[in-house]
Amino acid sequence: MTVAPRTSHYLDRPSASSLADVVDLILDKGLVIDINLRVSLVGIELLTVDARIVVASVDTYLRFAEAVNRLDLTQDKSEGLPELMQDMQQGGARHKTRGALEGVKGTVSDVIDHVRGGDDEDEGEEPEEQQEEAQERPRRRSRSAATRRERDR
Amino acid sequence: MNATALPEPVTLGCYVYGVVPIGTREPNDVEGIGDPPAPVTLVRHREIAAVVSEVDTGRPLGAPGDLLGHARVLDSLAAANVPVLPFRFGAVVRDVEAVADDLLAPQERQFADALEDLTDLAQFTVRGTYREDRVLRDILAERADIARLREQVAGLPEDAARYQQIQLGELISQELTARGQADTARLLDVLAPLAARAFHADATADQPLYASFLVPHDRWKGFEHATEDLAADWGAWMELRMLGPLAPYDFASQLVDADVDAEGDGSWD
Known part of the structure; x- marks a missing residue:
């Protein structure tokens, strides 16, 4: 007997997590090994960066402003089928950016910069120091702050 | 031993993915971190075991392959319905003896209790x-x-x-x-x-x-x-x-903490 078809095409259900998923899923989570036991590794302190905190910044605001300014309100609201299909596959610009991550070969700090940076075409803007791209720098947040956040949950 | 013969001696550490119950099958069919990945094995201590693989501590950790490998090992256990307590990415201990004696032994009770709470859950x-x-x-x-x-x-x-x-x-x-x-x-x-x-x-x-x-x-x-x-x-x-x-990346800390302090709310349904 045939069961009514599931509407699974609406749910994005990857069989394996993408790199961007994994960054959000695992970084800063899980049990912490006592510092006295731990062997310190090159660059490992970068991993205490909390990639999931998105700082509300001028740049973020300008991005949304630009998106809403771009809207053509005279256009009919219903999307054509091709656009709709594209939407479903890509889930908007954010996913597009994230998809681009797949090919990145680099360290986790590069990964985080990419994930956080979003689509940063207009680099002239700045100023928020958190948004400075891609240069080597010491970790952004102290371990204690990150740990506390975890505990507050 | 023949480290003097090498230009840069390779120093090995023990990368710890997580903790599982003692009965768990060796997850040797899944690729973990490292390039090429070293075999994933278990270090056992009484009721529990740590999931580990050898890692070169001279190499920076955190390439995309490392992050994916970490998740792949842990998620393959979860998919097989094995309760697993994930460690935070980048947990490296000196050697397997240190894993057994200094990591597993002192916290055996907490880990075993948390794993029991996780039975049948992913x-x-x-x-x-x-x-x-x-x-x-x-x-x-x-x-x-x-x-x-x-x-x-x-x-x-x-x-x-x-x-x-x-x-x-x-x-x-x-x-x-x-x-x-x-x-x-x-x-x-x-x-x-x-x-x-x-x-x-x-x-x-x-x-x-x-x-x-x-x-x-x-x-x-x-x-x-x-x-x-x-x-x-x-x-x-x-x-x-x-x-x-x-x-259970989003739950592991709470699970173990709840077992540590008795007054933790530990509100399990």
């Missing part, structure tokens, strides 16, 4: 992203103040409008956050009853919906179907993405 994570055009049109239709501000901005030269641009973006950002909170609550209403435990991240404009659930093994299918139904209902304006079964 994490499923649901993330939502608004379809940007659609949600922005909605906002303009519902928020006259935002629509008005947008009109003003459109009438000004770009340089002069910077302040208003920022203000416009901030209002939209706040509205998206509020919608994210409301939709997270709606999602939890539907899915949390199917789970043993639920967690959600605070909604932001960039990540409006992130929620994780510990789902009993016999409800995996039902949980997925319920999420599919939600995705179908919301499909016009939000895309839902579901990951799982996963190791």
Whole structure:
């Protein structure tokens, strides 16, 4: 007997997590090994960066402003089928950016910069120091702050 | 021994993925971190075992392959319905003796109790992203103040409008956050009853919906179907993405902490 078809095409259900998923899923989570036991590794302190905190910044605001300014309100609201299909596959610009991550070969700090940076075409803007791209720098947040956040949950 | 013969001596450490119950089969068919990945093995101590592989401590850790390898090992255990307590990425201990004697032995009780709590449970994570055009049109239709501000901005030269641009973006950002909170609550209403435990991240404009659930093994299918139904209902304006079964990344710390302090709320359903 045939069961009514599931509407699974609406749910994005990857069989394996993408790199961007994994960054959000695992970084800063899980049990912490006592510092006295731990062997310190090159660059490992970068991993205490909390990639999931998105700082509300001028740049973020300008991005949304630009998106809403771009809207053509005279256009009919219903999307054509091709656009709709594209939407479903890509889930908007954010996913597009994230998809681009797949090919990145680099360290986790590069990964985080990419994930956080979003689509940063207009680099002239700045100023928020958190948004400075891609240069080597010491970790952004102290371990204690990150740990506390975890505990507050 | 013949380290003197090498230009750079390779120093090995023991990378720890997580802790599993003692009966767990060696996960030697899954590739972990390292290039090429070293075999994934178990270090046993009484009732529990650590999932480990050898790692070169002279090499920077954190390449995409390392992150994926870490998750792959842990998630393959979760998929096989093995309870697993994930360690934070980058946990390296001197050698297998240190893993057994200094990591597992002192915390054996806590780990074993937490693993028992995790029996038959795996994490499923649901993330939502608004379809940007659609949600922005909605906002303009519902928020006259935002629509008005947008009109003003459109009438000004770009340089002069910077302040208003920022203000416009901030209002939209706040509205998206509020919608994210409301939709997270709606999602939890539907899915949390199917789970043993639920967690959600605070909604932001960039990540409006992130929620994780510990789902009993016999409800995996039902949980997925319920999420599919939600995705179908919301499909016009939000895309839902579901990951799982996963190791309980969002719950491990609470599980072990709850066992540590007796007065921890540990509110298990």
